[in-house]
Amino acid sequence: MCGIMGYIGKRDTVEVLLEGLRRLEYRGYDSAGVAVLVDGKVEVVKTKGKISDLADVLKDRKPEGRVGIAHTRWATHGPPSTKNAHPHADCKGHIAVVHNGIIENYLELREQLHAEGHRFRSETDTETLAHLFEKYYQGDLEKAVRRGLKDVEGSYAVVAVCDGDPGTMVAARQHSPLIVGLGERPGESFVASDPSAILSFTRRAYLIDNGEMVVVTADGVKVKTLAGKPVKKSVFHIEWDPGMAERGGHKHFMIKEIFEQPHALRETIGERIVGREMKLHLAELNLTDAYLRRVKKIVVIACGTASYAGMAGQYAIEKVCGVPVIVDVASELQHRECVFDKNTLGIAISQSGETADTLLAMHMAHRRGAKLLAITNVIGSSVARAADGLLYIHAGPEIGVASTKAYTSQILATLLFCVHLALARGAIKPAAARRLLRGMKKLPGQAEEFLKKEAGHIKRLAKKYKNVMRYLYLGRGAHYCTAMEGALKIKEIAYLDAEGYAAGEMKHGPLALVTDEVAVLSTAVEGPHYRKSIGNLQEIRARGGKVVALANEGDEEIRKYADDVIRVPKADEVLSPVLAGIPMQLYAYYVADLWDREIDQPRNLAKSVTVE
Numbered sequence: 134m135c136g137i138m139g140y141i142g143k144r145d146t147v148e149v150l151l152e153g154l155r156r157l158e159y160r161g162y163d164s165a166g167v168a169v170l171v172d173g174k175v176e177v178v179k180t181k182g183k184i185s186d187l188a189d190v191l192k193d194r195k196p197e198g199r200v201g202i203a204h205t206r207w208a209t210h211g212p213p214s215t216k217n218a219h220p221h222a223d224c225k226g227h228i229a230v231v232h233n234g235i236i237e238n239y240l241e242l243r244e245q246l247h248a249e250g251h252r253f254r255s256e257t258d259t260e261t262l263a264h265l266f267e268k269y270y271q272g273d274l275e276k277a278v279r280r281g282l283k284d285v286e287g288s289y290a291v292v293a294v295c296d297g298d299p300g301t302m303v304a305a306r307q308h309s310p311l312i313v314g315l316g317e318r319p320g321e322s323f324v325a326s327d328p329s330a331i332l333s334f335t336r337r338a339y340l341i342d343n344g345e346m347v348v349v350t351a352d353g354v355k356v357k358t359l360a361g362k363p364v365k366k367s368v369f370h371i372e373w374d375p376g377m378a379e380r381g382g383h384k385h386f387m388i389k390e391i392f393e394q395p396h397a398l399r400e401t402i403g404e405r406i407v408g409r410e411m412k413l414h415l416a417e418l419n420l421t422d423a424y425l426r427r428v429k430k431i432v433v434i435a436c437g438t439a440s441y442a443g444m445a446g447q448y449a450i451e452k453v454c455g456v457p458v459i460v461d462v463a464s465e466l467q468h469r470e471c472v473f474d475k476n477t478l479g480i481a482i483s484q485s486g487e488t489a490d491t492l493l494a495m496h497m498a499h500r501r502g503a504k505l506l507a508i509t510n511v512i513g514s515s516v517a518r519a520a521d522g523l524l525y526i527h528a529g530p531e532i533g534v535a536s537t538k539a540y541t542s543q544i545l546a547t548l549l550f551c552v553h554l555a556l557a558r559g560a561i562k563p564a565a566a567r568r569l570l571r572g573m574k575k576l577p578g579q580a581e582e583f584l585k586k587e588a589g590h591i592k593r594l595a596k597k598y599k600n601v602m603r604y605l606y607l608g609r610g611a612h613y614c615t616a617m618e619g620a621l622k623i624k625e626i627a628y629l630d631a632e633g634y635a636a637g638e639m640k641h642g643p644l645a646l647v648t649d650e651v652a653v654l655s656t657a658v659e660g661p662h663y664r665k666s667i668g669n670l671q672e673i674r675a676r677g678g679k680v681v682a683l684a685n686e687g688d689e690e691i692r693k694y695a696d697d698v699i700r701v702p703k704a705d706e707v708l709s710p711v712l713a714g715i716p717m718q719l720y721a722y723y724v725a726d727l728w729d730r731e732i733d734q735p736r737n738l739a740k741s742v743t744v745e
């Protein structure tokens with residue numbers, strides 16, 4: 134959360150910073166600001182609101198200079214306001230900083246600095262950094278930042294500029310993402326939270342690691358450890374192209390990304406299933422068959438939607454491989470004594486690859502001896518770098534805050550791993566593995582067909598049920614995850630009350646919620662749980678609830694038990710959550726659009742949750 138951007142070079146600095154912030158806005162959007170070195174002085178312009186509000190303010194007060202930093206905020210300490218917006222400056226306005234992360238000992242530092250005569254203007258933890266750097270500044274910004282950070286506990290990606298060193302940006306990273314873009318024009322460099330911010334300027338970057346500092350001037354980029362030891366970095370090439378991060382004529386990124394799913398699923402498969410004999414080849418997996426045979430337990434480490442993708446993987450792995458799988462949200466996992474050992478494989482699933490809770494739980498699993506596989510979208514992200522093995526989902530940039538294409542691609546990647554694991558352990562016959570892989574190869578086409586046939590129908594259903602304020606989402610077996618994900622989608626973008634539930638649990642309490650004012654979206658696709666799912670639908674209708682069922686094409690019986698039916702293509706039971714996720718996304722999207730919600734940037738949320 135929070136996006137940071139910095140620029141040194143000869144382009145229009147404010148325009149470059151604004152372009153970067155627009156790309157980072159998904160990380161936070163409650164206030165924003167820039168600081169530019171103008172004639173040897175630090176000029177700060179900031180405002181409550183979105184990047185468009187900042188751009189409006191900058192129209193009348195545009196600072197011109199060659200060095201600048203910028204920030205888009207997701208509030209942690211202090212409410213969204215102009216005062217709490219970054220950049221923050223020291224007492225005399227000589228130093229300005231932007232920061233992503235949390236300074237955990239900020240109250241203590243603030244008290245101490247206050248007692249030493251520093252005057253604070255905001256309620257943020259970040260401002261302590263500006264005063265700390267001021268305290269230690271003796272004509273050298275790099276030294277001041279290095280010394281100041283010694284006093285700091287917590288997480289940060291921080292960039293500082295200073296009027297005493299007007300041609301320099303100093304940045305540092307500890308547990309919050311940071312990259313440096315190597316400009317294509319002479320003397321030009323960028324600092325940013327992630328590659329999307331610099332895509333339109335350069336695709337060459339250094340990925341900065343925890344405990345590293347960067348000093349950027351017109352002469353180039355120097356990377357050092359926080360202790361000052363030089364670090365040699367290799368250049369990382371960003372694969373995404375700028376067009377991928379545009380809305381491309383769609384009203385919202387979310388709907389664009391929903392419709393991109395056939396392509397994203399194809400990319401997830403890529404060259405991984407080879408030839409007619411369906412050879413499975415997971416190039417970056419880096420986990421030997423001998424190790425996979427020793428695995429006694431798998432723990433999925435993920436948050437939110439990614440954890441629901443993990444639930445789909447859990448069902449498949451337990452069924453196909455016979456290996457026990459635990460799924461728990463990473464924020465809980467890291468605080469309980471979950472048993473990790475050398476025979477435990479942790480599977481970390483994260484679209485952004487920067488989710489703080491996921492990373493912390495991964496570190497804990499590693500410390501306890503587990504190996505880690507990362508399933509992530511962002512190449513070179515922190516999650517990718519913290520793992521032993523990798524499976525990139527290759528879904529392309531996901532900008533809408535609500536995860537869509539990453540979810541279905543994450544499930545598919547987990548399924549690919551499931552078959553690999555089953556083969557390594559001899560838990561599946563080659564013919565059965567081929568059948569599953571063939572089924573996976575069909576999924577992109579089925580998703581395409583589905584979107585063509587059913588999107589209009591789902592839009593009409595959204596209209597029909599527009600005034601329903603309370604939802605229950607139900608699913609069983611492989612589709613428990615579909616229920617959880619469906620409920621999360623409508624909560625986060627339409628702001629409607631929704632509960633995701635295991636269908637069989639209804640009678641243990643939630644059935645009391647069912648009235649004629651409640652709509653129930655339930656999966657009832659073919660498979661071992663079909664009859665039981667039908668039983669649940671009858672219980673709901675007997676109590677007046679309206680039922681929208683997700684059922685397979687050709688199932689006529691379902692009409693007796695549902696007010697409306699959404700038809701999803703048939704697929705093997707363990708593969709079917711990929712397809713069933715899509716109607717849930719579409720339904721939530723169309724309802725939210727009817728309510729005129731800010732779909733790509735729902736209130737209170739940010740896409741990349743880099744704080745605990």
Ligand code: F6R
Pocket residue numbers: 436437438439440482483484485486487488491534535536537621622625740741742
């Ligand atoms: C919901 C959503 C979130 C994320 C969660 C994890 O639509 O997007 O629940 O899934 O914050 O994010 P990543 O996958 O980036 O670790």
